Amino acid sequence: MKSQEYTGGENFDLHDMLQLGRELRLHERARFFTQFIDDLNTNNKFVYRRCIDGEMEREVTVMSEESNTSKSFLMFGSNNYLGLTGHPYVKARVKAAIDKYGIGVGGPPLLNGYTTLHRELEKRISAFKGREDTLIFSSGYSTNVGLLTAIYNKQDVVLYDKYSHASLIDGLRMCKAAAFPFNHNDLIDLERLLEENQNSKGNVYVAVEGVYSMDGDLARLDEIVPLCKRYGAVIMLDDAHGTGVLGEHGRGTAEYFGVQDDVDIIVGTFSKAFGVVGGFISASEEIVNYLRFFARSYMFSASLPPPVVAAVLAGIDVLENEPELHNALHNNIAYAKQLLCEIGFNITTVTPIIALIVPETMDIRKAAYQFHKKGIFINAIEYPAVPVHLQRFRISLMATHTRSDIETLIGYVDDVWRTCGCSIREMHIES
Numbered sequence: 001m002k003s004q005e006y007t008g009g010e011n012f013d014l015h016d017m018l019q020l021g022r023e024l025r026l027h028e029r030a031r032f033f034t035q036f037i038d039d040l041n042t043n044n045k046f047v048y049r050r051c052i053d054g055e056m057e058r059e060v061t062v063m064s065e066e067s068n069t070s071k072s073f074l075m076f077g078s079n080n081y082l083g084l085t086g087h088p089y090v091k092a093r094v095k096a097a098i099d100k101y102g103i104g105v106g107g108p109p110l111l112n113g114y115t116t117l118h119r120e121l122e123k124r125i126s127a128f129k130g131r132e133d134t135l136i137f138s139s140g141y142s143t144n145v146g147l148l149t150a151i152y153n154k155q156d157v158v159l160y161d162k163y164s165h166a167s168l169i170d171g172l173r174m175c176k177a178a179a180f181p182f183n184h185n186d187l188i189d190l191e192r193l194l195e196e197n198q199n200s201k202g203n204v205y206v207a208v209e210g211v212y213s214m215d216g217d218l219a220r221l222d223e224i225v226p227l228c229k230r231y232g233a234v235i236m237l238d239d240a241h242g243t244g245v246l247g248e249h250g251r252g253t254a255e256y257f258g259v260q261d262d263v264d265i266i267v268g269t270f271s272k273a274f275g276v277v278g279g280f281i282s283a284s285e286e287i288v289n290y291l292r293f294f295a296r297s298y299m300f301s302a303s304l305p306p307p308v309v310a311a312v313l314a315g316i317d318v319l320e321n322e323p324e325l326h327n328a329l330h331n332n333i334a335y336a337k338q339l340l341c342e343i344g345f346n347i348t349t350v351t352p353i354i355a356l357i358v359p360e361t362m363d364i365r366k367a368a369y370q371f372h373k374k375g376i377f378i379n380a381i382e383y384p385a386v387p388v389h390l391q392r393f394r395i396s397l398m399a400t401h402t403r404s405d406i407e408t409l410i411g412y413v414d415d416v417w418r419t420c421g422c423s424i425r426e427m428h429i430e431s
């Protein structure tokens with residue numbers, strides 16, 4: 001097994017892990033992988049693909065196929081940051097949209113997949129992001145792939161943060177771009193690359209994420225944007241996790257840093273704070289119009305179903321009309337941070353994503369099973385997605401969590417660390 005360089009976790013490719021499997025023919029490879037997963041489950045309780053029976057809210061019901069039983073969990077592993085998946089107003093608008101538009105459109109936007117509801121959403125997102133126009137994709141993943149493959153031409157260069165999401169990496173692979181990663185959030189490294197490419201005949205694009213999903217840290221847009229402007233680079237911001245979460249009005253990381261007018265191309269998803277699925281690109285009218293014809297994942301893929309579009313429209317209404325939800329999320333972030341710091345963690349995040357790095361001596365799979373037994377739904381990110389010294393539990397907070405939910409979670413974190421014989425304080429004093 002090849003040792004894995006940390007590339008941010010969510011662009012990790014399982015093929016790299018199963019080098020042997022790669023050389024086998026399909027059926028042998030599938031058997032090899034099945035055996036691998038079975039071994040994981042036999043030797044350790046490997047907690048993954050838990051099957052939820054009901055709403056994806058702060059409390060979820062997880063079904064066990066083996067025992068045909070269900071159990072209630074406190075959900076700390078969902079990107080449903082504002083708790084919109086179960087919001088009564090959102091549900092009501094979705095139901096009304098079904099009554100008017102039905103459940104789907106049966107085609108891509110350039111043919112038959114464009115309704116008045118889709119146009120309304122494009123306009124609302126454009127206003128929300130302070131951009132001239134917007135186009136909507138069927139997922140965040142296909143948004144990045146579509147963007148990269150549409151804009152890139154042979155003379156261009158793409159500079160991207162090393163921790164970028166798999167969707168950007170796959171877009172780069174598909175368009176075979178001349179692409180150079182810079183060290184995560186390292187402005188000196190970025191400037192080195194900008195300098196090296198300043199005489200490039202084509203465009204220089206710089207791709208960053210507002211919030212990096214593995215650590216919950218922010219792109220330093222207040223410095224990155226002026227730096228890119230100095231070199232005439234085109235800035236592409238993927239604000240999947242910042243949209244609905246950061247900034248005074250929840251408009252995202254660019255609003256948070258006061259640079260909303262200076263980012264050229266803003267990408268986002270509807271699968272996080274809006275709780276559904278889909279993606280978008282907001283930019284100038286000309287760029288959006290160009291993308292409508294050249295982003296193949298837009299042109300050759302069916303449009304989002306109207307109920308999904310209605311859910312996002314309703315989500316924007318909620319953000320505008322119920323600021324208390326956005327405030328509740330930030331109060332929860334502050335409270336979780338405070339409690340974690342009290343038990344010895346050093347947490348500085350301003351986002352709902354909190355990474356608890358586990359000590360190398362901790363068996364993260366056993367620890368994950370402890371959380372599972374206690375009814376805490378939390379994501380364990382383990383080697384080789386990250387190096388052993390950066391294995392972590394990733395907590396995702398929601399506006400709908402109560403203070404008591406957060407107290408329960410942090411109490412169990414303390415417990416699990418103790419049960420595994422690890423000291424939180426020692427680890428943070430050492431680092």
Ligand SMILES: Cc1ncc(COP(=O)(O)O)c(C=O)c1O
Nearest residue numbers: 139140141165167213240269271
């Ligand atoms: C930064 C980033 N971009 C894009 C995506 C893909 O979005 P989706 O899951 O909506 O396809 C994700 C999903 O995790 C992401 O974190």
